[in-house]
Amino acid sequence: MVFEQFATGGCQSYLVGCETSRAAVLIDPELSAIDRYLGLAAQQGVQIRYVIDTHTHADHFSAGRELGKALSAPLVMHRSSPAPHADMRLDDGDMLIVGQLRLKALHTPGHTQDSMCLVMEDRVFTGDTLLIGGTGRTDLPTGDPHALYESLFDKVLKLPPQTLVYPAHEYKGRSHSTIGAEMADNPRLQKTDRAAFVEMMQQLNLAAPTHLTEALRTNMTGGKSVAQLLAEAAAKTPFMSLAELNERIGGNSRDMVILDIREREAFEAGHIAGARHLPRGQLELRVNTEFPDPTVRIVTCCELGKISTLAAATLRELGFRRAVALDGGMQSWREAGYPLEM
Structure with missing residues (x-):
């Protein structure tokens, strides 16, 4: 398997490809890193077949639309995504086939209504649903702590404990975790009671992301950033x-x-x-x-x-x-x- 992880600030993107067919997907690309993605894809000798956004990002500008046009590859998002420029919309349980690779979509609302995770072989790309040592916030547009509780405890955390976790954001330099490690050490996952979890999420009082309204505007509509x-x-x-x-x-x-x-x-x-x-x-x-x-x-x-x-x-x-x-x-x-x- 071809696998490359990109860190752009705290944003994490992933190039995943099939060694046999040289077909690949690009997950959660960030606008400022377009040349890096294209350069590495050429270096690896893979053709990007799908560009995937795990959810509507509020803290950075997605490169999904620009890369989709440049590569003639469909931009893939969940069915409930508000973005009109999404070319392919997945339902819970739908699967993308990329050469010999299989990526299964899990609808995991909570951080946003259109959040989804992608399960593939030994790993899961969790977007902002599950982070290393944390979870996605639920106080932004379409966020819902009740939905996040269900997505985590009824879906994501039921994956095998050895499943590798690759989130869309990581700010401390860690590359990945596992489901088992998160269940054991992630402080937010220790609140296993729904009411306690919801109360915790409602009291986080986090600062708004930089460029919140501009990022939502561009990612939801396909418009351009300044x-x-x-x-x-x-x-x-x-x-x-x-x-x-x-x-x-x-x-x-x-x-x-x-x-x-x-x-x-x-x-x-x-x-x-x-x-x-x-x-x-x-x-x-x-x-x-x-x-x-x-x-x-x-x-x-x-x-x-x-x-x-x-x-x-x-x-x-x-x-x-x-x-x-x-x-x-x-x-x-x-x-x-x-x-x-x-």
Whole structure:
């Protein structure tokens, strides 16, 4: 069996393949690690047949949709997943066949309504249902401590004690556990009485995950994250360095316009000499009157260099093919000691 485990922060992803057929599945991929998955699959000589999300993640951005499109492989989720872009939906007990491998889905709601575990030979991929030394939280959207109790004690913990446990998250550097070890040592599993377990889960008082609403929005709808939008804009936009722009100021730059897209208060507090002001929110509405010549060279700038990247990409899509973004933004300009005009 081909088996590779990826750690991206606390997120755990798994590439599992059949040595004979070289077919594989990728479980719980994270958006920032797409190139790592593709590189290792190529290195291992396997073809990813299915991309699987064990549940709707609330603490990171799933790469399921992007990888599914790139690989022409179906994105697999549980039947109750809200994601409209899931290509294949599994019911409790359904099985995926990948070469000589068999992966059986167990519907294990509790952390989320669509949570499922994947049982394969000597191991189980538990998503966020069962963690090493813990369990998934139940206070996020569609979470239910009663359902989690049933999923754990009536399903997952009835697997053989020697079954290897591979969760979707692990923050202490451990690679895996076993069902037997978790039953013996996991403090949350010592609450074997339903009422005691539910009370414990309701009193955890955990902090909300970073990017909670954005992660849920993108993972539930297939929409894009802000980081994706910025990365896509940066991929099709050239940049100008701070030093290059500073050298060009005051020179023969009649065909170059510095366009400051911050709000007026920020612009008036200090801007690059000769810059014109056009807030980002008005760009599309005023660009034709402000710039009748589409061949003009436009250098966009904002505070941190992110909104200006989006603006430059928009200008290029509108036909201003010489639009570029200032690398670093006004914060970097000030820190470098370049002059400002009030």
